[in-house]
Amino acid sequence: MKTLLLSAVIGSALFGATANAAIITPINQDPAGIGLNDPTLRAPEGGNPGKSVGEQRRIVYQFAADLWGAVLQSDVETFVGASFQDLTCTATGGTLGSAGASWIATTPPSGAELGMIYHAPLANALNGSRITISAAGTDITSRFNANLGGSNPDGTPCMTGSGWYYGLDGNAPENLISFLDVVMHEIGHGLGFSGFVGYTTGRLGERVGIPQYYGYSDVYTENAFDNLSGKRFTEASMTNALRVTAIKTRGAPAWNGATTRAQTPQWLDPAVVLSVNGSSVKTQFFGTASFGPAATPANFAGPVVVANDGTGPDTADACEALPAGSLSGKVAYVNRGSCAFEIKAANAQAAGAVAAIIGNVASSGDPGTAPGMAEDASVNATIPTLSVNLADANLIKTAAQAGTPLTAALGQVAGQFAGADSSGRPLLYAPAIVAGGSTFSHFESVLVPDALMEPANSPNTDAGRMVDLTLAAFVDEGWSLNAGTARIGSCDTGVKLFKNPGLIAGANVQAQDRLCRTTANGNRALYLRCMNDTAASLKAASMISTVEQAGIRTCAAKVTSP
Template structure:
């Protein structure tokens, strides 16, 4: 049996609880007295978390995440998570929240489904029917930022929400973050180097059998190191080809949003555009919102920021039409509110810098028009078509709706896309789902505000992937 150590284990302290369900998951508190889980700072109960100290509430939140996973996974081997809250890198504007992962990986253990293949220790133990780990070692190591939101130099005012009810407001929901990080420890990651493409000690990860380059139709196990490295930064060129995830995609992922442009003056701009969705306003549907596209021009250079009430002429230009605005100057919701108050029936926001497609964050229940975001390049194409407009007519028609043939976050064959930005992102590239899935998925590289405390269909595809690899 071959093994590899991934994360250094800290000295064990006391075991603090176990989930009594399909799998037993024990959180092992490795903090010293007075620190982390043992922090004695008094706190008030919050969101169903009755802990009387900061340390107790942290521990209860950890156990809630363990309980949720324990009720979902199946294993006769108890799973140990070595956990601590410690100071991690942070500043006034950014911070490391925390991380978790498999402590060791194993190949060629008893009952291994694939020979010469790496499995994380928790999964290897489940498949073997006995604990395969090095004696006294945890299956998963988790480290989280003890200073987050509590100090002026560590995202002040943006600390962990320790409630158990998913009502985190402006805080960062710790239970959601833990569900995500524990999934990495259970095996939601490849152990092949996704920057160089080099396999660990010459052996593939179980993931590599299911990572499919959707352009060459080759799995990672069939590729060279260079081919894997190129696939990892292919920009939506890598899909998950596991049967359970693919079969479940239609139950979980909504149809992809799109912007369709036509009309007598559309010219080269005619066609279908990929868009980023807004977290505010009504969701797009198969019944599109359609109307003439008109730009907001409220700046001296002809651009339109829509950050202040529009002039009478600018408001007349967008009334009853879809407004094209530029990014910058104010929040997305402010722009949508401005054009809505001017009478627009929808908003298309053009990015102001090159980059990958992204959505729009924010919340305002008074916004009733749909909004989408397009890339800078697509925005420039639309602006070129609109140069021939009059004050009230453009001859360009915009439809904001969904594509019934395509799922958001999936490739043309209905397989969910993996996160493969064209610029390599350590710790995020490959071992996450793509960010354009709708609804947002737990295992995207960024924690979204609309996530629920669930890991399974019909809301989420995390459990489906873990079952593809053997859970």
């Protein structure tokens, strides 16, 4: 989903310090009349003053570029190509965007040290001057779904009922997807949040597609750790086979960078784990249901019994009515398949179950994943329901068949964080079936709160104000951050550009200042209203203090000619 286009490779010694805020410039690659130039009229929304679809898209992209630029240091301008295209999409899901470095730079092996691959913007930043640029004049290439909420070129639907939200306020309606969050995510890939390990071979550097750099490490993979072998991804004893296994095993690959690990306790909630005592199931990787009450430690506990409806080839699928009282006071275990998830839960509930676990099956499209569970309009299940992957499902059924008493419990694990391993390393995305462009190059989907660089868009992220652990990961890769405060002209607002972990209120102030000036077009009253609204919004979100709010207003008031 997040593909990388590598159009040039330059060997270079990467030294030199930088001190200036990065300048990130969007390059509009769409032809007239479509994508970023779509003239369709659209009412301003969420602080985006654009009056057409194309204008609103351009405003969002510039805003995202200004946010990243405010917090990163580079003396070399970064050019980001942007366009809307026909990306893979079905009625229920699809690719929102894809992005990556337009070119890479490398340093050669030295003794026992592997050669190293650098994403274009970081290579330029470390070098202190421009190394090269792609034939298209870009350092990052990004694409976005042109058909979201409509139809694909072949007439099939693309995420029916969805669409883009172009507001800058983090308040996308439930059915829409924040374009700002997706743009921030995709630029993040191009800045360095992606690794080049081969999916099928485990060979380092393979996904750059240039054989002479196979076996090279990269700044992302250099920070990866494998919990299965207890080895770093790039150490000599970490074989290609071990890497292949790791990137296809949930909970195996994790981010080992010191800066990120130090910030994990500040960002992530305590881990909540589903345990089935009597089996070896103990996992953060359980699926949740869109029906019934949310599972909690209080309502999800009790003896586990495998359901038996006595009908069909799979008597544990609970697609037919279960004997009355057969699950009274129990947590029902049920196999996936043959009928809707909520029907299974409703049948278990009718037999007296207080909760249900639905296990994945080998015939599903992705048996290594605990499935999400959609509601079904024909029934109304009111018991908490969770799901587990095939491996955990088999462990439960094997123990039950052996007559081992089983007890389910949902609870926090002291000292462990949601989406991190037991040593505080945030986990990397590793589905059993490789997701091209997404596997390994994202944080896991079980981080709580949700993270910007997870594989799927979340309505719970607000990239205009927070980028969570992403900044820390960039520091681990070699980026330098701007530790200063937001300025409006020469006036210091006192609002830090960022606070750990990844709170970017000051960057938001500077991005809003640019937007407010453009919108006001010389009208000082409009500019002041825009900046005062910015300060009030950040204060209402508890991102700044009353003193910092006053600092923004004071500095804005000193602008005489916006």
